[in-house]
Amino acid sequence: xxxxxxxxxxxxxxxxxxxxxxxxxxxxxxxxxxxxxxxxxxxxxxxxxxxxxxxxxxxxxxxxxxxxxxxxxxxxxxxxxxxxxxxxxxxxxxxxxxxxxxxxxxxxxxxxxxxxxxxxxxxxxxxxxxxxxxxxxxxxxxxxxxxxxxxxxxxxxxxxxxxxxxxxxxxxxxxxxxxxxxxxxxxxxxxxxxxxxxxxxxxxxxxxxxxxxxxxxxxxxxxxxxxxxxxxxxxxxxxxxxxxxxxxxxxxxxxxxxxxxxxxxxxxxxxxxxxxxxxxxxxxxxxxxxxxxxxxxxxxxxxxxxxxxxxxxxxxxxxxxxxxxxxxxxxxxxxxxxxxxxxxxxxxxxxxxxxxxxxxxxxxxxxxxxxxxxxxxxxxxxxxxxxxxxxxxxxxxxxxxxxxxxxxxxxxxxxxxxxxxxxxxxxxxxxxxxxxxxxxxxxxxxxxxxxxxxxxxxxxxxxxxxxxxxxxxxxxxxxxxxxxxxxxxxxxxxxxxxxxxxxxxxxxxxxxxxxxxxxxxxxxxxxxxxxxxxxxxxxxxxxxxxxxxxxxxxxxxxxxxxxxxxxxxxxxxxxxxxxx
Numbered sequence: 001x002x003x004x005x006x007x008x009x010x011x012x013x014x015x016x017x018x019x020x021x022x023x024x025x026x027x028x029x030x031x032x033x034x035x036x037x038x039x040x041x042x043x044x045x046x047x048x049x050x051x052x053x054x055x056x057x058x059x060x061x062x063x064x065x066x067x068x069x070x071x072x073x074x075x076x077x078x079x080x081x082x083x084x085x086x087x088x089x090x091x092x093x094x095x096x097x098x099x100x101x102x103x104x105x106x107x108x109x110x111x112x113x114x115x116x117x118x119x120x121x122x123x124x125x126x127x128x129x130x131x132x133x134x135x136x137x138x139x140x141x142x143x144x145x146x147x148x149x150x151x152x153x154x155x156x157x158x159x160x161x162x163x164x165x166x167x168x169x170x171x172x173x174x175x176x177x178x179x180x181x182x183x184x185x186x187x188x189x190x191x192x193x194x195x196x197x198x199x200x201x202x203x204x205x206x207x208x209x210x211x212x213x214x215x216x217x218x219x220x221x222x223x224x225x226x227x228x229x230x231x232x233x234x235x236x237x238x239x240x241x242x243x244x245x246x247x248x249x250x251x252x253x254x255x256x257x258x259x260x261x262x263x264x265x266x267x268x269x270x271x272x273x274x275x276x277x278x279x280x281x282x283x284x285x286x287x288x289x290x291x292x293x294x295x296x297x298x299x300x301x302x303x304x305x306x307x308x309x310x311x312x313x314x315x316x317x318x319x320x321x322x323x324x325x326x327x328x329x330x331x332x333x334x335x336x337x338x339x340x341x342x343x344x345x346x347x348x349x350x351x352x353x354x355x356x357x358x359x360x361x362x363x364x365x366x367x368x369x370x371x372x373x374x375x376x377x378x379x380x381x382x383x384x385x386x387x388x389x390x391x392x393x394x395x396x397x398x399x400x401x402x403x404x405x406x407x408x409x410x411x412x413x414x415x416x417x418x419x420x421x422x423x424x425x426x427x428x429x430x431x432x433x434x435x436x437x438x439x440x441x442x443x444x445x446x447x448x449x450x451x452x453x454x455x456x457x458x459x460x461x462x463x464x465x466x467x468x469x470x471x472x473x474x475x476x477x478x479x480x481x482x483x484x485x486x487x488x489x490x491x492x493x494x495x496x497x498x499x500x501x502x503x504x505x506x507x508x509x510x511x512x513x514x515x516x517x518x519x520x521x522x523x524x525x526x527x528x529x530x531x532x533x534x535x536x537x538x539x540x541x542x543x544x545x546x547x548x549x550x551x552x553x554x555x556x557x558x559x560x561x562x563x564x565x566x567x568x569x570x571x572x573x574x575x576x577x578x579x580x
Contacts (some may be wrong), residue, residue, distance in 0.1 A: 040442055097225060
């Protein structure tokens with residue numbers, strides 16, 4: 001084999017012109033293959049690490065208040081975050097909100113997205129480096145978002161700050177809708193400006209999560225959206241999402257209330273009673289209220305109604321805790337009738353679901369554990385007529401399904417809060433399809449290129465066999481076997497392909513370095529979402545590059561098999577008599 005290797009190397013050196021032309025073609029093909037593969041890997045990494053994580057997290061828990069998807073709040077459920085953080089493969093759980101807002105500066109106004117940053121979150125050294133890379137500050141610091149001497153410190157992108165006409169130290173206004181659907185205006189202090197890594201990060205306006213919760217009329221126990229960052233997200237995302245959804249299975253909802261008339265009051269609990277058309281028929285059949293059921297009405301336990309001396313048609317006041325401002329949350333409801341609760345739920349009033357869930361949007365200062373027990377006891381009689389803590393939406397396999405689900409949420413198909421668990425694959429399916437399409441385009445282009453190159457390899461080897469027929473006859477007459485002749489030609493092709501592929505890898509590295517130094521304009525460039533700070537990103541992998549080299553060598557050797565076999569079949573006598 002050593003002698004065959006020496007012969008193969010000698011033959012390559014003897015046929016310099018042919019080797020250079022054929023090697024150059026294979027080197028260019030390898031260069032394009034490595035370059036295209038690294039570019040697609042760079043796009044995928046950019047989409048996954050710099051876009052998808054901010055758009056949807058690896059796994060996201062999306063919440064909406066009574067059907068309004070832009071009012072993110074599960075009241076008093078912050079403990080769920082700690083439970084989710086204990087799941088396997090979960091690196092950390094981040095609270096986040098993205099609120100559509102209108103910004104007004106010194107010069108102009110513009111739309112934006114108000115985003116809360118959890119400054120109390122502990123990040124690894126890699127995550128801190130990624131944040132610095134994604135949000136390079138040109139003025140101020142991200143840590144300035146926690147400045148205690150300012151009401152609401154904020155950070156903007158450079159282009160957005162220039163458009164609004166504001167600079168660090170200036171005040172500007174934002175108008176938005178809070179978690180209860182009220183229009184609010186807040187004045188923010190600009191403390192920092194960053195250069196966005198791509199155009200996608202141009203729109204957000206960053207404030208601390210604690211201050212955003214206050215602006216949204218939420219407290220620390222309220223739960224907004226959650227983004228989960230995972231280990232090996234591409235393999236674990238769907239399994240973790242299924243586990244998260246199982247953890248979020250809702251219980252029936254209960255609310256401690258005080259029901260009062262003008263002369264007296266009694267403490268008890270309330271549950272929501274569904275009021276859709278099918279549920280109303282069942283309510284009338286199972287509970288037989290004294291008068292027809294209508295929205296906003298309440299069914300009182302028989303003993304409680306007697307104690308309060310109220311009858312159907314009377315109006316009662318229902319106090320359900322306190323607002324964030326400390327005011328008593330007070331509703332008025334007409335008594336639709338009375339009902340006889342089963343054992344264990346004697347103090348349970350049944351309230352119209354919409355009014356009940358509206359009252360639940362305020363945090364009560366009373367414990368609801370006993371109320372949950374009363375609702376569970378009542379469920380034996382009322383079955384599925386009672387309102388849950390929230391509606392857990394089904395998993396959506398595609399972006400189209402996500403869009404349909406969001407439209408249904410916007411139509412308020414559910415009275416209770418809604419919760420959906422999604423992965424980056426559903427939320428960003430279109431982005432992931434883009435990466436897949438680029439991979440397919442690259443593969444097709446490479447196959448076409450190598451089809452041309454390999455055609456040249458076959459033709460070149462056929463000519464080589466014809467020109468070296470007498471040499472083959474001499475080698476055979478000296479004792480070389482037919483199989484050794486075949487191996488000799490395969491070794492020549494393999495060595496040439498290997499050297500060419502290595503040269504192509506070096507060339508690809510130089511081209512990648514040169515292209516990555518070019519700077520492109522981000523503003524107004526739709527392709528900037530695939531870039532980082534206006535630069536193309538290439539991510540060559542060691543294993544993928546080795547695989548590409550092996551593929552080039554393998555395809556070249558495979559193409560050389562036919563001409564090599566033809567050379568091996570020549571008889572020594574015929575080969576020696578051959579004349580050009």
